[in-house]
Amino acid sequence: xxxxxxxxxxxxxxxxxxxxxxxxxxxxxxxxxxxxxxxxxxxxxxxxxxxxxxxxxxxxxxxxxxxxxxxxxxxxxxxxxxxxxxxxxxxxxxxxxxxxxxxxxxxxxxxxxxxxxxxxxxxxxxxxxxxxxxxxxxxxxxxxxxxxxxxxxxxxxxxxxxxxxxxxxxxxxxxxxxxxxxxxxxxxxxxxxxxxxxxxxxxxxxxxxxxxxxxxx
Ligand SMILES: Nc1ncnc2c1ncn2[C@@H]1O[C@H](COP(=O)(O)OP(=O)(O)O)[C@@H](O)[C@H]1O
Ligand SMILES: Nc1ncnc2c1ncn2[C@H]1C[C@H](O)[C@@H](COP(=O)(O)O)O1
Numbered sequence: 001x002x003x004x005x006x007x008x009x010x011x012x013x014x015x016x017x018x019x020x021x022x023x024x025x026x027x028x029x030x031x032x033x034x035x036x037x038x039x040x041x042x043x044x045x046x047x048x049x050x051x052x053x054x055x056x057x058x059x060x061x062x063x064x065x066x067x068x069x070x071x072x073x074x075x076x077x078x079x080x081x082x083x084x085x086x087x088x089x090x091x092x093x094x095x096x097x098x099x100x101x102x103x104x105x106x107x108x109x110x111x112x113x114x115x116x117x118x119x120x121x122x123x124x125x126x127x128x129x130x131x132x133x134x135x136x137x138x139x140x141x142x143x144x145x146x147x148x149x150x151x152x153x154x155x156x157x158x159x160x161x162x163x164x165x166x167x168x169x170x171x172x173x174x175x176x177x178x179x180x181x182x183x184x185x186x187x188x189x190x191x192x193x194x195x196x197x198x199x200x201x202x203x204x205x206x207x208x209x210x211x212x213x214x215x216x217x
Pocket of ligand 1: 016
């Protein structure tokens with residue numbers, strides 16, 4: 001058992017908008033806990049660049065691809081018995097990305113319905129237990145846009161600010177109604193992944209959230 005009394009089979013999911021710091025925190029938490037990571041693969045995604053170039057043409061392909069990747073990851077985590085920190089939840093694919101493109105008309109109603117049907121069928125399988133806790137990363141939009149710039153993925157840098165603004169607003173509303181598992185909100189200005197005391201503090205909060213003893217603000 002780790003010093004934080006976080007169950008060895010726990011599934012901790014890190015959520016939040018693009019560039020907010022999910023992958024960085026996922027890796028830092030997993031290292032500290034001796035957990036495995038489940039990461040989003042950007043480099044080997046065959047649709048992502050095409051998608052940023054032409055949303056309408058590629059959105060359905062991309063959503064199906066992400067769904068397939070997540071299904072494989074969920075199956076892997078299930079079969080290995082947990083003990084994972086996961087970079088982004090499946091709830092965000094459907095509740096943020098697919099919905100945003102359907103609402104703004106870059107994904108047709110028919111494609112969205114087909115996608116939603118597939119998603120519903122997948123989450124009914126045993127591979128989709130709710131996470132023990134969802135860590136939600138929040139910060140100001142300018143700080144997040146800076147991080148996207150600094151990370152330097154061309155396809156994201158060349159995407160209109162309104163896209164990120166829309167996503168940011170959707171995330172802010174979405175998290176207020178999210179209730180599939182306990183939520184721990186962390187402000188990105190208030191922790192440092194390189195500071196052991198800061199990571200200890202986060203892990204204590206994770207543990208409290210999982211055990212249902214977190215203070216409600
Ligand atoms: N706590 C942090 N402080 C400063 N910069 C950070 C921090 N976390 C992440 N970053 C930087 O912000 C950028 C986006 O982080 P990343 O973890 O890739 O975000 P996400 O996975 O949410 O898209 C990267 O350049 C990363 O180095
Ligand atoms: N479901 C998705 N639809 C569209 N785009 C998505 C989806 N999931 C992730 N993405 C994009 C957003 C970023 O450009 C990369 C990686 O996300 P990140 O938040 O940086 O981990 O994929």
